Amino acid sequence: MTQKKEHTGIILAGGKSSRMGEEKGLLFLHDKPFVRHIAEALQPLVREIIIVSDQEEYDQFGYKRVEDIFKDTGPVGGLYTGLLSSTTTSNFVISCDVPLITTALLSKLQDSDEEHFDVIQFRAQDKSMPLIALYKKRCAAICKKQLETGERRLRKLVASLSTKSIPVDEKEYILVSNINTPEDLKNVRYAIND
Template sequence: MKPLEEFPVSVIVLAGGYGRRMGGEKLFVEINSVPLVLKVLRKVSRFSAEILLSIAPRQTPYVSAMLSGIISQYGLRLVEDKQEEGGPLGGILEGLKQASLKWSFVCACDMPWISEPVVKTLWRRCEDDTYAIVPRIGGYFEPLHAFYDRECIPAIERAVRSGERKITSFYDSVKVTAVDEGHFSHLPGYKKSFDNLNSRNDLLDPGNAHLFD
């Protein structure tokens, strides 16, 4: 298992989507004038050595301008997903290629409840020769709340070249440590760490009221 001394890791935050169900790019959704992505960055900065923000090439000019303060504050590195049609899988690929460290934690820019105890519990379950550490909640993988080794790059490249868009499509080509729900159940509210905001209705959900604090 991976000792905690190997923390911190690189963090890749995926933000290249169009956010059609949200009514606009999630990267610029604001809650009480606070960008949603900032809430994510505040969480992941607690265990990251560097943060890479994966965006589409079309976004680079205005992301650099509109988020200049946040980029400076967190030392963000913008990563252009040149495989824009590859969806999140392409974003993961470009992020891993440019990450400085061997391991990266991958998440999305619409996951404001990421829990450091959950992330570190996930890390502790790593087994020898593993290239991906992925939680499995309710019997399903959570690939956008997972660790990936740079050794995954060749397998992801093959998947992208073949037209795959599903993140788990390359899992059969590498050793994956699946971490089942029982390993997190002792952590209060652990399930929220895996939740994301998909639409404007999610912002209006009373259960998400604490986002506005």
Template structure:
């Protein structure tokens, strides 16, 4: 199924320092290509437009995608999300990390069915949210701005101020294995992937 989500731009937050990884993980090779290309490959099945949020745009030029700088540098992922929403032309954006090579197009499409009824559409597994695999509406801009001004960098801190659709584990399992899809790369050892290998 090649169902696309119209009018929504996908943003890849790639401006982190990768301090735990020890080098730039967005371009680190995995299964023959950089991690960010795995992310782009899945997102391109769902979205017509993909934008990278990162200050060092030159290193991503070969991808042929638009790259925008952080509007609030050195604020981590919350700054990247805020920057994306400020840039977005439409009412909703999908936000992804650059180091999640096992994304599921089916899950993202399912999450997209809740666009228009909630401000944040976000998976939650074992009571942990996945805010870098979520849809955000422009209604989140002001709460994000307030959180940044108050130096509250946990993205979930804005959730009480907006309407959140939590995607629980049983719904995620209809499309993919929760232990795989949100596996991100923080350390070199994580390159081996989650237990059991890559999901089908």
């Protein structure tokens, strides 16, 4: 097990948000943008937060922002840039569309961290969640190699890594739900009385 605060929090906030039709990380839930919710959940567990995005609007949050090195290569490209910018061996990598994530849930990943696993990810029912996960910095080289072959799929990358999956309790499914569409947002707002 690694010590708390030996991790970096990387939030991926690039991509097209085509299903939502507007920048997902800047959408509001309760009184705060998604990215702010996620950063606040990460904050007690990490040394530094890095947002990977080409959008300057994310500078308003006061975290370090880095721009994609490989453009338009999807989450694997974002992961590559985030890991390269990090100074820690182990890193939370979180998509910008899970605003209900909590520190308590994220700390379960941290408590399960082991040096020999490349990835520690959540699994809800039978669905693994590679964008609510810990990645070792060494995975950057593998991301680069994969992207150079033209393969962009994150699931393909994770399949090539040594991975541990942590089950999410049924009552916690809502906390890991991705909000990708206006319908998802409506449903979550309804579920949490927003």
